[in-house]
Amino acid sequence: MSYSYGQKPPRQPGRPTYLPPYQRPTHIPDQTSSRIGVRQHNYHHRTNPNQYDTVLQNFNQMKLTEHEQQETTNTGINFDAYEDIPVEITGSDVPKPVNTFSEIDLGHVLNDNIKNRCKYVKPTPIQRHAIPVALAGRDLMACAQTGSGKTAAFCFPIISGVMKTTSSLPSYGRRETVAFPLALVLSPTRELCCQIFEEAKKFCFQTGVKVAVVYGGAPVYPQLRNLERGVDILVATPGRLTDMIERSKVSLAKIKYLALDEADRMLDMGFEPQIRKIVERLDMPPCGRRQTMLFSATFPTEIQRMASDFLKNYIFLSVGRVGSSTDLILQKIVFVEDSEKRDYLRNLLHDQKAKGNLGKNALTLIFVETKRSADSLENWLCRMGFPATAIHGDKVQFERERALRSFKNGATPILVATDVASRGLDIPRVAHVINFDLPRDIDSYVHRIGRTGRAGKSGLATAFFNAKNSIVAKPISELMKEAHQDAPGWLDQYAESHSSSSDYRRGSSKFGGRDFRSGNDGSYGNEDYGTTAAYGGNADYGGTSYGGYDDYAPPIVAAGVSDSYGGFGGGGGGYSGWD
Numbered sequence: 077m078s079y080s081y082g083q084k085p086p087r088q089p090g091r092p093t094y095l096p097p098y099q100r101p102t103h104i105p106d107q108t109s110s111r112i113g114v115r116q117h118n119y120h121h122r123t124n125p126n127q128y129d130t131v132l133q134n135f136n137q138m139k140l141t142e143h144e145q146q147e148t149t150n151t152g153i154n155f156d157a158y159e160d161i162p163v164e165i166t167g168s169d170v171p172k173p174v175n176t177f178s179e180i181d182l183g184h185v186l187n188d189n190i191k192n193r194c195k196y197v198k199p200t201p202i203q204r205h206a207i208p209v210a211l212a213g214r215d216l217m218a219c220a221q222t223g224s225g226k227t228a229a230f231c232f233p234i235i236s237g238v239m240k241t242t243s244s245l246p247s248y249g250r251r252e253t254v255a256f257p258l259a260l261v262l263s264p265t266r267e268l269c270c271q272i273f274e275e276a277k278k279f280c281f282q283t284g285v286k287v288a289v290v291y292g293g294a295p296v297y298p299q300l301r302n303l304e305r306g307v308d309i310l311v312a313t314p315g316r317l318t319d320m321i322e323r324s325k326v327s328l329a330k331i332k333y334l335a336l337d338e339a340d341r342m343l344d345m346g347f348e349p350q351i352r353k354i355v356e357r358l359d360m361p362p363c364g365r366r367q368t369m370l371f372s373a374t375f376p377t378e379i380q381r382m383a384s385d386f387l388k389n390y391i392f393l394s395v396g397r398v399g400s401s402t403d404l405i406l407q408k409i410v411f412v413e414d415s416e417k418r419d420y421l422r423n424l425l426h427d428q429k430a431k432g433n434l435g436k437n438a439l440t441l442i443f444v445e446t447k448r449s450a451d452s453l454e455n456w457l458c459r460m461g462f463p464a465t466a467i468h469g470d471k472v473q474f475e476r477e478r479a480l481r482s483f484k485n486g487a488t489p490i491l492v493a494t495d496v497a498s499r500g501l502d503i504p505r506v507a508h509v510i511n512f513d514l515p516r517d518i519d520s521y522v523h524r525i526g527r528t529g530r531a532g533k534s535g536l537a538t539a540f541f542n543a544k545n546s547i548v549a550k551p552i553s554e555l556m557k558e559a560h561q562d563a564p565g566w567l568d569q570y571a572e573s574h575s576s577s578s579d580y581r582r583g584s585s586k587f588g589g590r591d592f593r594s595g596n597d598g599s600y601g602n603e604d605y606g607t608t609a610a611y612g613g614n615a616d617y618g619g620t621s622y623g624g625y626d627d628y629a630p631p632i633v634a635a636g637v638s639d640s641y642g643g644f645g646g647g648g649g650g651y652s653g654w655d
């Protein structure tokens with residue numbers, strides 16, 4: 077069955093036809109496109125007819141100027157966007173937040189780097205709260221919205237702590253055969269690992285602190301050579317790190333600081349055993365003798381409970397509702413059947429290009445579900461004349477890096493990606509995220525759309541929805557409303573029809589909005605975790621969510637991995653396909 081966009085989709089009798097805001101004729105005349113073939117008269121407002129248009133107008137006012145598009149520094153951050161954000165801190169003896177970097181004793185050189193190299197004028201809310209907690213030596217579980225500066229929030233205290241430690245240690249006089257880092261930062265993907273490494277190097281300039289990186293898919297010898305020169309802070313993906321530890325190239329015996337970025341991903345099904353091995357069964361000092369910090373934008377209750385094994389007397393900090401998206405991202409959801417997605421996408425991209433309403437240098441990131449569909453969509457886009465490239469877990473690392481580079485520098489301003497690019501990547505000019513295929517859980521959606529609207533800038537996120545995506549109808553609708561955006565009425569109808577089914581998971585109140593130790597009774601700071609009713613019997617982390625995310629598939633030996641391990645004389649054994 078086929079129908080044109082804007083007509084009532086099948087099997088939802090009574091649903092008002094939804095017309096996306098950018099296609100509406102009123103208020104913003106130049107947003108209407110004949111290309112997309114919308115029947116404008118079909119649109120009926122549900123509640124407040126102007127609400128969505130107002131958001132769009134706001135977006136247009138906020139949209140990236142060409143100057144902003146080109147800038148690579150962070151002076152343009154819109155801190156006002158974060159000022160009235162709700163903050164929840166639980167735990168005992170919580171250190172006071174700060175308002176400025178100069179209030180924090182990070183040391184002269186690091187402060188200088190923050191100010192002059194990074195051009196950070198003042199700390200973001202997560203930094204204001206997390207840095208004092210970390211500097212006080214406390215363990216921390218921290219959640220804050222995508223693009224709000226979590227990397228610096230864990231890097232600054234670690235660098236500062238390492239600087240104090242290294243000054244009392246002899247400097248590396250010769251090449252070491254075993255590296256003994258003082259700090260370990262773990263991240264789930266190779267690209268994120270490289271990004272954290274680059275950020276950390278920038279922060280460490282002239283501090284004397286040595287940063288190194290190890291990640292899968294890349295030749296192992298250059299990484300080993302760097303380690304031999306000495307390393308204070310090691311940024312790593314778990315697979316390659318485990319391999320290096322088992323081959324006695326790295327020892328964790330001197331670790332004082334452990335940070336897990338995207339911690340919920342690192343501890344979810346399939347990956348938890350590998351993290352547990354690194355943190356609990358190799359030579360890492362135990363909980364209490366190291367400082368542990370976990371960061372993410374999403375933190376399901378069940379994962380919080382698991383993560384608490386790695387922490388001692390920790391502080392839970394959430395800035396913004398955990399798992400929420402920022403108001404800076406204008407979310408649009410359009411009903412498109414699978415068979416019509418490509419046509420819709422083509423028209424959308426043509427339209428975007430013709431109007432230039434996202435800025436001349438805008439980058440567009442398109443998420444699909446599988447590696448195969450990433451390749452296929454990339455090919456199709458290129459055939460249609462769009463400059464596109466693709467990134468996914470079946471590409472060898474060289475191809476992945478090349479694709480990302482050509483996207484970042486604008487040579488191919490369209491990137492088709494699987495979830496391998498959904499978390500953490502900070503690409504300033506991403507103005508539009510398109511969920512060509514919606515993910516099956518709301519957390520992935522939050523991370524994906526979070527590739528735009530970063531560091532106080534605005535962004536646009538469009539999702540193609542059809543009946544197959546009913547599982548996320550309710551959480552997306554809630555997320556949109558929470559971000560003061562109008563979810564279409566038909567989405568709520570899908571949400572209602574689906575909410576009673578057994579595989580529904582993660583309504584907005586369920587997936588870690590607060591410290592799991594708190595329970596529902598507000599008894600914050602309960603250290604004996606007596607209020608476990610908050611997570612007991614929680615079935616919302618059901619097993620259906622992870623199938624299909626091929627880049628995050630549970631451990632398998634990927635082709636690229638065995639290549640890169642050739643130099644070690646064989647496969648790494650148990651090395652996972654997820655970096």
Ligand SMILES: Nc1ncnc2c1ncn2[C@@H]1O[C@H](COP(=O)(O)OP(=O)(O)OP(=O)(O)O)[C@@H](O)[C@H]1O
Binds near residue numbers: 203221373501
């Ligand atoms: N205090 C600050 N002032 C200005 N810019 C900042 C500040 N802190 C961080 N940034 C910038 O904000 C951007 C987003 O930061 P970062 O990548 O750490 O976000 P994040 O919270 O880790 O996001 P995600 O959840 O997607 O991983 C980066 O470009 C970073 O340089």
